[in-house]
Amino acid sequence: MEQQPVLEMRGIHKQFPGVKALSNVDFRLFSGEVHALMGENGAGKSSLIKVLTGVYSIDQGAVKLSNQPVSLKSPLEAQEAGISTVYQEVNLCTNLTVAENIFIGREPRRFGRILWKQMNRNADKLLKDRMQLNIDVTLPLHAYSVAIQQLIAIARALSISAKVLILDEPTSSLDANEVKQLFSIMQTLKQDGLAILFVTHFLDQVYEISDRITILRNGNLVGEYMAKDLPKLELVSQMIGKDLTQLEKLPSKSASEQFEGNEIIAEAKQAARKGAIEPFDLKLRKGEVIGLAGLLGSGRTETARLFFGADALDQGTVRMSKANQHIQSPRKAIEHGVAFCSENRKTEGILDELTVRENIIVALQSTRGWYKPLSRKKQNEIAEHYIQLLNINPPHTEQLIKNLSGGNQQKVLLARWLLTQPKLLILDEPTRGIDVGAKTEIQRLVLDLSAKGMSVLFISSELEEVLRVSHRIAVLRDRRKIKEISDQEMTEHSIMKTIAGG
Numbered sequence: 001m002e003q004q005p006v007l008e009m010r011g012i013h014k015q016f017p018g019v020k021a022l023s024n025v026d027f028r029l030f031s032g033e034v035h036a037l038m039g040e041n042g043a044g045k046s047s048l049i050k051v052l053t054g055v056y057s058i059d060q061g062a063v064k065l066s067n068q069p070v071s072l073k074s075p076l077e078a079q080e081a082g083i084s085t086v087y088q089e090v091n092l093c094t095n096l097t098v099a100e101n102i103f104i105g106r107e108p109r110r111f112g113r114i115l116w117k118q119m120n121r122n123a124d125k126l127l128k129d130r131m132q133l134n135i136d137v138t139l140p141l142h143a144y145s146v147a148i149q150q151l152i153a154i155a156r157a158l159s160i161s162a163k164v165l166i167l168d169e170p171t172s173s174l175d176a177n178e179v180k181q182l183f184s185i186m187q188t189l190k191q192d193g194l195a196i197l198f199v200t201h202f203l204d205q206v207y208e209i210s211d212r213i214t215i216l217r218n219g220n221l222v223g224e225y226m227a228k229d230l231p232k233l234e235l236v237s238q239m240i241g242k243d244l245t246q247l248e249k250l251p252s253k254s255a256s257e258q259f260e261g262n263e264i265i266a267e268a269k270q271a272a273r274k275g276a277i278e279p280f281d282l283k284l285r286k287g288e289v290i291g292l293a294g295l296l297g298s299g300r301t302e303t304a305r306l307f308f309g310a311d312a313l314d315q316g317t318v319r320m321s322k323a324n325q326h327i328q329s330p331r332k333a334i335e336h337g338v339a340f341c342s343e344n345r346k347t348e349g350i351l352d353e354l355t356v357r358e359n360i361i362v363a364l365q366s367t368r369g370w371y372k373p374l375s376r377k378k379q380n381e382i383a384e385h386y387i388q389l390l391n392i393n394p395p396h397t398e399q400l401i402k403n404l405s406g407g408n409q410q411k412v413l414l415a416r417w418l419l420t421q422p423k424l425l426i427l428d429e430p431t432r433g434i435d436v437g438a439k440t441e442i443q444r445l446v447l448d449l450s451a452k453g454m455s456v457l458f459i460s461s462e463l464e465e466v467l468r469v470s471h472r473i474a475v476l477r478d479r480r481k482i483k484e485i486s487d488q489e490m491t492e493h494s495i496m497k498t499i500a501g502g
Contacts, residue, residue, distance in 0.1 A: 004067055006031045006195045007052075007083075007164050012061035014047055016403065019394045021047035025061075025221045027214055029164060034186060034196045036206045036227070039216035040239055040437050042393045042405040045199055048216070049166055053078040053085050066163065084157030085166040092153055094142035099123035101141050102156045123155075131155050131185055147178035151185065158189070165189065166197045171205060172432055175295060183209050201436070203232055217241055236436055259288040259471060263321070265423050265455045266307060266338070270316035276302035279316055280481035282474055284424060289446060289456040291470030293463060293495050299479035300459045301343060304426050307457060308340040309333045320423075334367060339417035341410075343429035343459070349413045352402035356392065357383040359401045360415045367420060386415035391441060407438035414445070425449065426457045431465065443469050463492055475499060 005028040014022040022044050029035050037045050050056045054072035063070050072078045092101045099120045108115040123137040131151050171179045215222040215238050222238050262285040272279040277299040292300040305311045306318050309327040319326045320336040327333045342349055360383045383397040390411040431439040446456055446469045460466050475483045475498045483498050
């Protein structure tokens with residue numbers, strides 16, 4: 001007899017004004033397995049999770065948990081039923097201790113008073129027994145890395161007696177060793193009988209850890225497959241509904257030596273910030289894409305922030321060459337044609353209570369000043385143009401940006417900065433957490449902008465992506481720029497060897 005799923009969703013429909021998020025979707029999850037939920041941005045993954053966890057109500061369909069019908073009205077009800085979620089952005093309180101974060105709202109008490117020692121003991125035992133994590137639980141959460149915080153968030157989920165654990169992009173901010181540690185813990189939890197729903201855009205990770213895969217596209221179910229029976233190429237084709245080889249064709253790159261005589265747009269000379277990046281030199285020429293390669297913590301983002309004036313220099317200079325203006329603040333940077341798409345789109349990018357239209361025009365309106373407002377008609381024309389240009393989905397100017405998928409939010413941010421017609425565009429992890437199709441669209445856009453004379457500073461944790469779009473790569477290690485590599489010698493092996501110190 002076939003094993004009964006611990007979770008079963010049947011015929012799920014969910015609609016928002018102008019958007020059909022889910023249409024007749026089925027999903028099942030078995031105890032003791034990792035089940036990957038795959039699809040492009042906007043495919044319906046987040047909507048399915050939010051329906052499952054009570055964030056959204058179901059328009060039509062049914063959910064069973066342990067073969068019993070359930071109707072979950074809130075995330076709290078979902079938790080009480082045994083469904084716990086750990087999100088991509090760790091939603092814990094960094095000023096509280098590790099133990100407080102694990103047991104917040106459920107602290108052991110006696111006569112109304114919190115039993116602090118018992119709570120610390122319980123937290124310590126949970127982390128050691130279930131997470132193989134030996135840390136001081138009395139320290140504040142901010143004392144630990146993002147990777148450790150992610151594991152603590154999982155420990156909190158487990159402490160609520162979870163039957164189902166949902167991991168939404170848990171590896172997007174982790175390096176290779178941290179991913180390995182997380183996967184080791186997931187394997188242990190799987191052997192303990194936990195059902196794990198795993199959402200990621202890293203295809204290699206899907207095949208490394210997953211037993212089963214469900215694919216969504218445009219709010220519809222494509223199919224459920226055993227991971228061992230689904231070739232990677234077929235998975236990608238099913239996700240995007242296109243042949244991958246056609247999708248991945250990018251415009252041809254110019255050779256790096258063609259830029260040597262070009263105008264220098266921006267230049268750093270012995271620029272440094274204590275604790276962030278050691279003194280470095282870097283010239284950005286017109287139309288050239290410069291990649292920054294290095295491991296997490298190598299100083300890539302810190303370098304980008306100095307070019308935008310987001311962080312103050314301790315020594316050296318960063319200046320726009322033609323205007324001979326030092327970049328000392330984001331306002332100055334924008335005035336002189338620098339645009340910056342931060343890696344943290346949630347807190348440093350999108351204005352989540354505003355519409356797509358408002359998010360697109362905000363930077364342009366800022367440069368014009370609030371006494372020269374753009375007419376509503378002009379705003380709509382601009383927004384509609386960029387929605388079409390960047391294939392933003394759903395294509396509605398008045399949709400709240402917070403209702404868009406991560407990849408489409410990223411495209412809105414790109415539209416915002418492209419509208420200012422910058423001379424230098426800084427892209428820090430522009431494809432993190434977005435699907436294969438959207439990644440290729442952004443890569444194609446970068447090369448198109450380069451061909452039109454825009455300089456681009458491009459950062460990505462995926463080395464293959466940096467190689468695909470860059471004319472020259474600056475390699476960083478331990479907060480130091482250690483080498484510049486031109487396209488004649490740019491290979492994954494040469495860059496990895498440089499990063500490793502070989």
